[in-house]
Amino acid sequence: QQKVQQSPESLTVSEGAMASLNCTFSDGTSNNFRWYRQHSAKGLEVLVSIFSDGEKEEGRFTAHLNRANLHVSLHIREPQPSDSAVYLCAVNTGNYKYVFGAGTRLKVIA
């Protein structure tokens, strides 16, 4: 069964500095990964979808996937205080289910 772990649990960065979030998974056969963001008391917003090893950029958000290392990361360029939220990694298990990590709580200070 796919297990998804995220690190760090929480991260504080200064406005403008790069923020890097990590996600490891246990089953490397998946080829469908997504990063979501959840602001307090709101639903999830998809940021980046990535389906093959390498890099995928969506605006200030870049995902890196390395299935051999069972790792997918998210990098946020020039983070702003409005980017403060919980970031969730989601791995598709191939049967129309996603397994989510427990999230990284990001705080961006001005």
Added chain:
Amino acid sequence: ETAVFQTPNYHVTQVGNEVSFNCKQTLGHDTMYWYKQDSKKLLKIMFSYNNKQLIVNETVPRRFSPQSSDKAHLNLRIKSVEPEDSAVYLCASSYWGPSQNTLYFGAGTRLSVL
């Protein structure tokens, strides 16, 4: 822009009561889901429907029952709530297809069981 609508936003009830949550999506998707998010933000799939047919039914207590009238609506009923049912219930929708199934979420229904 919100396209997955959940009602109510919050619900407070007592142990043993019955509750119902509603979800509607206007994205034209053919698959809908219910997820439960606990106090530590961990999301777990409960059910998913494709064109009104149940396709995923995780191990959830039998007091939970999903109901789908058409592919744009998926409701969740909890008969006789328990304290451990306190959580945020998130509805989502997507297209059917491995590379297209980005989940779009509603804002959630926060349930508190006293």
